[in-house]
Amino acid sequence: MTPAASFLTIFQAQAARAPSRTAVVDGMSSCRYDELDRWSTCLAAELRRRGIGRGDLAAVLIENSLELVVALLAVMKAGGCYLPVDPRDPKERIESLLTAARPVLCLTRDGSCPVSAAVPVIDVGGACLGQSAGSTLSPVTLSHHDLAYLIFTSGSTGSPKGVLVEHGALASYLLAATRECPGLDGRVLVHSSPAFDFSLTCLLGALTSGGTLVVRTDADLDDTNPADEKYTFVKLTPGHLELVRHYLPGWWPSRTLMVAGEAATASVLAPWRASNPDVTIVNEYGPTETTVGCCLHVVDSGQVLESGSVPIGGGLLGTETYVLDDRLEPADFGELYIAGPQIARGYLGRFAATASRFVANPFDTSGSRMYRTGDLVRRRHGVLEYVARADRQITIGGFRIEPEEVAATLMCAEGVARAAVISHEPDYGAVQLVAFVTVQPSARCSPMELRAFLAERLPSHLVPAHVVILARIPLTHTGKTDVAALSREFVPAGASATGAVLTADEDMLCRLASDVLGGVNLGPDDDFFGQGGTSMAAARLVTRARAHGFTFGLTDVLRNRTVRKVLGPSFTR
Structure with a gap:
């Protein structure tokens, strides 16, 4: 190189x-x-x-x-x-x-x-x-083609996919990011896990720019940043903006806020922008297969955010973007294909999946490849706007989720005959996963037991908020799972009535959590997020609980999710 x-x-x-x-x-x-x-x-x-x-x-x-x-x-x-x-x-x-x-x-x-x-x-x-x-x-x-890192994402075949990224692709991204993102040469917050490639902008981008990495863990979510240690660059998912705005004001950057991982809208960004008019906003788009981010849209300081979705902009230097219809002809609306130096090598040990996603570039005679993103976009006024997925892939909290991976894991549970997973967006909260299962005639398994089974095998963002046991899973006339029918059938149940004897602390915290959730009768073993809780609601719960003498923090709620687990067997006030 x-x-x-x-x-x-x-x-x-x-x-x-x-x-x-x-x-x-x-x-x-x-x-x-x-x-x-x-x-x-x-x-x-x-x-x-x-x-x-x-x-x-x-x-x-x-x-x-x-x-x-x-x-x-x-x-x-x-x-x-x-x-x-x-x-x-x-x-x-x-x-x-x-x-x-x-x-x-x-x-x-x-x-x-x-x-x-x-x-x-x-x-x-x-x-x-x-x-x-x-x-x-x-x-x-x-060489440019030597491997720099391997990172796993959710897989549609039932197991995670390992994406192989080469040094040339990594260097190309980091150099482009340092050119486009002011503030990487200052104090840069690192808060997300390195297993989420989202974090590489900060982890390696700051070292490329001569900046200072300020490394924080989940435990630091319960601390604020002193005013004299203002960050110059922070990267967040749009879904976390409200939480940070209300609960972690010290995390706001003085020069650049980058949002990435999921679609951003002006309505989500507007409350923060109103109090931070002089900070540059960078909306980054890019699947893991295109090395962290391949498209940027910059909203300069003082520039007004237009209503609706925030564009994903255009390709980074050297990146080519193609919007193609079903015949692979250029169009103003269609599936987005990416070509250029940031394309990953492919998937570890998955030659068929690599061949289906990393395809020959018909617009280049040199024999290059382009990556088929599965994202539907439109090109308007010279910039790209994200519209929707072309398949069933779901994004929650910046994580890509293939429902088939969750369903395949459920099928490993004893007694489960069939499983299907969909996304559900309640009126009161963020997007959730919902799993539907049928069980064998002699099986004895409950939704709570199946969620616990998944929690022992999958990271938290892949564990459904609800598991529903059905007599049968509806199918389309072609024999595939009828996702629309499942969505119509699903009605979120209220909190479970366990009949368990509560300690005084558990009773108090259940009441506080129920109030935060708008009156839901939350039991000690009910999933706070499964009953409509969000990260912002969790922050409100922590604030109210501390007023009553509880000492747990936001991280405890995000990780443990139930009153009983948050308090633990040895909790004291």
Whole structure:
């Protein structure tokens, strides 16, 4: 790769140019660019000794921290490809990802691994962090086509898909992002998991620009940012804007707010923009297969937001966008295809899926490919506007969800004969997943047991808010699941009547939660979000609960979801 196109060489140039500049702030600690460069080189040398070489895969199971940043850099310096895995995911989920990817090593924060996978584990902190002695590392000559990372997304075949992203695609995105997004050279908030490629804009974009990463974890959701530590760049999903506006005002950036992960509308952005007229808004669009983001629409400071949906704009430098009809002819409305340097290599071990999504580009004689996004868009006044999906894929909280993956997992539950999953948008809250199942005649399983089964195997965003047991699942005349009929049939049930004896704290919190939800009679084991709760409602619940002496935080509600689990067996006020 040429130096101008390599993330690693750009980062190392930043370290040489400003070695004492702060690179990462993690809680009460921080490190400079020269320290980050040295520590990641030290770990890369250890990875080489452990067998990581050019093209080898290393899984990184580390929550947001300084060690995470060191680990990602080290894997790439060693010539390897990193697989980010959220260590908070269910053990069976982690096990399945590691089994599918077959990494050479797992990097963790303390040398332990949450699963029993037969993969050697290395302690990132113990291996290098804080060491001052230099380590020799012979550089690897990387090409644009060497793998940078592998990341899993929801799969329509019933299991997650691993997307293979090359160094050339990653470097192309990061260079384009630094050109288009002011503020990446300042204080940049990192709050989302590295297993969500959404986070790479901040994690690696700041290091490309010479900025400072301010790394925060879920626990920090219950803290606000001091006024004298204003961020210059923050990236959020549109669905989290209201939560942050009311509950985390210190997270608002002084220069650029990037929204991504799901469709943005002027009505969602307007309340924040009214109090932040001088900040640039960047609406980013891009499937994982096009390396984080391939289209941007910039709303400059002072510019008025037009009503309706916010455009996704146009392709980044070098990216070609094609709006094609059913005959693959250019049109003003149709499916969006993406071509250019940011296209991923394909899917890990899925040659048919790769061939169906990464197709030959008929508009280029050089033999290039284009990615079929499955998104319907319109081109108006020279910019693109997102309209809808061409298939059943769902986006919730920025995560792409294939209903077939959830249904396939449900089919593994004992007694389940058939399963189908749809999306439901209630009048009072955000989009939810709803699962429908039929059970075998002798089976004894409840909706609560099936949700618990899924929660042990899938990340939280893939667990349906409701599970409904039916006598039969309606089919169309062609034998496919009748999604429209299921939507008409579904009527959200009220909270379950468990008849359980409540402690005084449980009774109080149930009453507070019921009030926040508009009068729903919430039981101690009912899913707060399944009864219409949103992240904003969760924030209101935390505020009211603290007025009554409760000390739990927003993260506890988001993760645990029920009154009984939020309080826990040993809770005291």
